[in-house]
Amino acid sequence: MGKIKELQTSLANKIAAGEVVERPGSVVKELLENAIDAKATEINIEVKEAGVQSIRVVDNGTGIQSDDLDLVFHRHATSKLDADDDLFHIRTLGFRGEALASISSVAKVTLQTCTDEEEGQQIYVENGQILERKPAKAKRGTDILVESLFYNTPARLKYIKSLYTELGKITDIVNRMAMSHPDIRISLVSDDKTIIKTNGSGRTNEVMAEIYGMKVAKDLVHISGDTSDYHLEGFVAKPEHSRSNKHYISIFINGRYIKNFLLNKAILEGYHTLLTIGRYPICYINIEMDPILVDVNVHPTKLEVRLSKEDQLFELIVDKIREAFKDRILIPHNDMDKIAQKNKVLDQFEQQKIDFEKRQQQSHLNDTKVAQQQENDEQGDAENNDAKKSGMEYEDSDNMSYQSTTKEDSKIQEQLSNKDGYTKSQREILYDLEHQQLDEKNDDIAEQSDIKGAISKDPSRRVPYMEVVGQVHGTYIIAQNENGMYMIDQHAAQERIKYEYFREKIGEVSNEVQNLLIPLTFHFSKDEMFIIQQHINELDRVGVHLEPFGGNDYIVDSYPVWFPSVEVEEIIKDMIEYVLEHKKVDIKRIREEAAIMMSCKKSIKANHYLKNNEMSDLVDQLRETEDPFTCPHGRPIIINFSNYELERLFKRIM
Known part of the structure; x- marks a missing residue:
């Protein structure tokens, strides 16, 4: 009997999910892309425990027709491709038909949807199989609830980082989607706290103000340019707002966020000697082109793409960034308050860590004492009854102290993990520091910035x-x-x-x-x-x-x-x-x-x-x-x- 056999559908889906659904942020990305492809003008995202407990994405898009519900969770079932040639003219964010199948194979999924022509429907899916389908009262659009992520693949849970790290990944994805689609109202709520909320005005710099703050937004410079094949639009921040990592470089092709070494190099070349070695800019660049010039089907996550005529695009980016700063005054202002605040936050953060570690050590010592006392008590005889009683009182006293410390430590640990208790600007400082480590491992505002640039063509x-x-x-x-x-x-x-x-x-x-x-x-x-x-x-x-x-x-x-x-x-x-x-x-x-x-x-x-x-x-x-x-x-x-x-x-x- 031969050794080769066809994999079961459920196993094949779990293997595919390993490429597409790496973490909670991957689920958010795929569902958000589907909502955008459905022409939604409003998308609301809710996560519990950084998406590990649940992720809910609600949109007001076109919805899913009743006849399509049986296929929507099948692998490679898609409405976006029909013939081979379509693969070379992709304008949608999703196209493979892998996202929902992969998600449903490693989570419990409830989907409600409604179109203009039909009544609402609800289906419940586990392990890639539809277990329930029924009519539902639903608004136009799609509401997807993903619960118990990786419940049937516990090994995957080992690779989930801290909840704060996972929430940071989700926030990063939503931020970039919001920048590339400023005409869509997008909100992100984590454990009943609003993290992001955009107004759908269509102005990218307003979204960047929401993400990076008004100080950066006022120092954004608009860039725009064309070649015979490419149209470039974007915003680049003045060099004084540079960061210690590439995390704040956002490049989009036809609205899709991508990572590309050559285009990153072009951005740095555009800043040229304006950036200190080891520093990176804040910038947003969207490139519009004929889809035939880009192959987005080279990686499961669709982050990496293959471009035609890269040299032409490289020169366009370099030239437009250099033009943006050519005649501007770029003298940085001293910012004593920010330096003092940063030092204060870091001191506070470090002190909390030290106090937390001390209490943990003390708790460990108390536990050791209690265990030793219990052992002595068990070995004692009738003559040690008084000592045993005293030991029990000591144990109760220690447990009360330990419970009190644990409760306090839980609050501190939550603060250290979620950065609660800090102001928004303080959280931004800590967020920058965390992303520096992570990345080493892997218009009104426009008018103000133009005026503030103080331009003169006389170099002196x-x-x-x-x-x-x-x-x-x-x-x-x-x-x-x-x-x-x-x-x-x-x-x-x-x-x-x-x-x-x-x-x-x-x-x-x-x-x-x-x-x-x-x-x-x-x-x-x-x-x-x-x-x-x-x-x-x-x-x-x-x-x-x-x-x-x-x-x-x-x-x-x-x-x-x-x-x-x-x-x-x-x-x-x-x-x-x-x-x-x-x-x-x-x-x-x-x-x-x-x-x-x-x-x-x-x-x-x-x-x-x-x-x-x-x-x-x-x-x-x-x-x-x-x-x-x-x-x-x-x-x-x-x-x-x-x-x-x-x-x-x-x-x-x-």
Whole structure:
């Protein structure tokens, strides 16, 4: 008898659910996408215990016809595809017909639905099978209740993180859906507390204000652009609102949230030197294109896509982000209150953790004492009756203390898990910190931001005139004008000045070379040899001539004159490593890095005291640069203390 057999439907559905339904957030995502595809204008989501107990999604969409109810929980049953060609013209968020089948195989599902033409219907499904069907009083649309997630696959529950983490995942999904569909009223309620509620106004920046707060929303800059194949719309936040992880980069294609390494790189390239190394922007970008140019059927979760003409899209994103900041004033304001609040929240959070751990240790000691006392009591004889009685009183006393502590600890533990008890801004700080760890592992507002950008096409006016009044520790220049006080990092300022100078000069030179006194030797493995051979002519054209030296060795005996002479070997090594990794020669990138390197080495350092006229000259030169707000590494050059902030610091105003 053969060994190969066809899997049972229930088992096949559970295997499929492992790809589609990874956690409660996956269920929310699939049901939310179905509601959007059903043309809903209002979607309400309710979760209990971060979705593990229950998830309910109610929409006012078109509903499901009575004749379709028998098929709605079958695998690969869908109304969105008919012929093979439809797979290459997908405009809906869902299309495989796997979501409801996968969900119903690992949860208990109750579905109510009603269309304009028919009365309401209700069905109850377990293990992928419809167990009950009956008429129901229902409004137009669909109401799906998912309960006891993973009740029949307990191993999956092991992979559920803390309830706060799972709720964070759900919130993240709903946030992104709300951004990409601002015309839909979307709400998320967790354990009877409203987390998100959008108004369906159709303005993405209003949704971003709800998610990120008004301070960020007021500093959003609108971007828009077209090529023959792509239309781009979005909002990018000023660099001062950067984050420590990529979590706040939201990219959508035809309204679908996606993750794409190349497009992330394009966004960072657009910000260029405006971001400090290791910092990432807050941004929303939606790309509209013919569906034939994108393949969304490459991953079960549909997060990863395959794009045509990526280079064209890359350049569009880079150009539009650079245009957005080209003429804007980007001097960050000192934010003493936020720093103080963050430190206060973190101190409070850490103290609660310490107190909680101490009480847990004390409870453990008390339990040990009680257990020991009981053991002694059991071994005692009649002479120890008084001691036994005393022990029982001690035990009761300890239990009362333990129960009291446990009750208090439960409250603290809930606070630590759910961040209850904190203000919204405090929760945002803790939410940022948690997502930093998670991610390492895996219009009125527009008008205000446009005005606030303070635009001038004269580069010198992007930095206002200021009078130099002194220097701190030979490192920071102090200046003033009618808007307050400014602190300028003298090293960062001269880095920017020299960087723009070298960048221009390096771009003007030819590929004239200079001989090395001692040739450099490079050894390659066999697979590296094949790559080098493919690109050896390109390297030669940019002035790096690799000459065979026997076996797998090559030598370089000259270098382009625009290389910094003290860094020749390091630059050539970087160029070769870049070719081996990316399979191409990027002369623009090489010249950029050379300009950054030379500007850093040739700029004044900290603890270097300057005369007043030297400081004034430096500030004047900075005002003439193209991007006077950050050094080539993205660190800020100027920080402004407004008159209002200074008066608050000295309690002149409260």
